[in-house]
Amino acid sequence: MRILKKSVFVSIILTLSMTLQPALAATSPGLNMANTFAILASTYTNTAGGTTIDGDVGYSTPPAVAPTINGTTHVDDSTYDQAGLDQGTALVDLNNQVCTFNFAPGAIDLASDVTHGPVGVYTPGVYCITGAASIGGGGTITLTGTGTYIFRMDGALTTTANSIVQVADGASPCSIWWTPTAATTLGADSTFIGTDIDASGITIGNNVTWTGRALAFGGTISTDADTIAAPVCSALGYDEEGNPIEPAPVPGLPRTDVGLSQEKSFLGWSIPVAILVGLSTIYLIQRKSKSII
Numbered sequence: 001m002r003i004l005k006k007s008v009f010v011s012i013i014l015t016l017s018m019t020l021q022p023a024l025a026a027t028s029p030g031l032n033m034a035n036t037f038a039i040l041a042s043t044y045t046n047t048a049g050g051t052t053i054d055g056d057v058g059y060s061t062p063p064a065v066a067p068t069i070n071g072t073t074h075v076d077d078s079t080y081d082q083a084g085l086d087q088g089t090a091l092v093d094l095n096n097q098v099c100t101f102n103f104a105p106g107a108i109d110l111a112s113d114v115t116h117g118p119v120g121v122y123t124p125g126v127y128c129i130t131g132a133a134s135i136g137g138g139g140t141i142t143l144t145g146t147g148t149y150i151f152r153m154d155g156a157l158t159t160t161a162n163s164i165v166q167v168a169d170g171a172s173p174c175s176i177w178w179t180p181t182a183a184t185t186l187g188a189d190s191t192f193i194g195t196d197i198d199a200s201g202i203t204i205g206n207n208v209t210w211t212g213r214a215l216a217f218g219g220t221i222s223t224d225a226d227t228i229a230a231p232v233c234s235a236l237g238y239d240e241e242g243n244p245i246e247p248a249p250v251p252g253l254p255r256t257d258v259g260l261s262q263e264k265s266f267l268g269w270s271i272p273v274a275i276l277v278g279l280s281t282i283y284l285i286q287r288k289s290k291s292i293i
Helices: 002-019 032-036 078-096 260-292
Strands: 037-046 052-054 056-059 068-070 073-075 125-129 133-135 140-144 149-153 157-159 164-168 176-180 184-186 191-197 202-204 209-223 227-229
Touching: 032 037, 032 078, 032 209, 037 052, 037 078, 037 227, 056 078, 073 078, 078 149, 078 176, 078 191, 078 209
Parallel strands: 037 056, 037 209, 052 068, 052 227, 056 073, 125 149, 133 157, 140 164, 149 176, 157 184, 164 191, 176 191, 184 202, 191 209, 202 209, 209 227
Antiparallel strands: none
16 A cells, blocks of 8 residues: 555656646747838849838838838848848747657648648647748638747748738737748738748739738848738747747846746746645655654
8 A cells, every 4th residue: 555655646746747847839039120120131122113011121222113111211221230130140049949840851832731730720839841831722821829830941932822821819920930941932912921031032922911021131022012011029029928028127126027928937837846845745744654653
């Protein structure tokens, strides 16, 4: 009986210790100075009217036809340069995050793939593709749930005409990332969401609606009567639960930066610890009582 009780106790301890291990989940890096840019490129090409951009625009070589810009334009200034550096820092962060799903080698159509889960439906995570990625056949993909989405591919990103990227159940444009290593091409009349970091160049087809950022510092971005809106996001990024990262406290001042994620983290750790301590205490008391008897 004593051996049985001891084995049960050890099982409980092991189970609780496993619950204390923090879950590995994707996070959204801070873009800092690049946070407010809808377009960031070395060369920006726009040869026809009709493009509207809600957000800042930065370039060193200007377009032939100026788009309508509801934001600030930075032409090869210090803000532009710093935004380019911050783009690079964010890309390093995204590339260093651990894959939560690896597609089979080769090109992947995100709209028709069945290996990751339900067709066209993606939950938060880091999706790694050892080839090009596409949203083909005018298909739709739905990103559902609060958290960070990273689509990392060793190749180009292409969406076909009339394709759609949409969000549901708390998914935010602030936490959706695309990091191709070759050029990005968005098909005409398509809908796209998220931040695409691609110094190889971004070509946006006619009449595309994009909620996010086209960041191609060092490369070329082309637009054609498109609507692009940079989302309002935390410049410091978002944690694995989609909560904005709080600024570091100022030394000597009271801390006011304890956000929801920190409170949840504290509760998540404190409850199992309390149970663990309680069970340990009971076990020691029982052993002491038996030794006295």
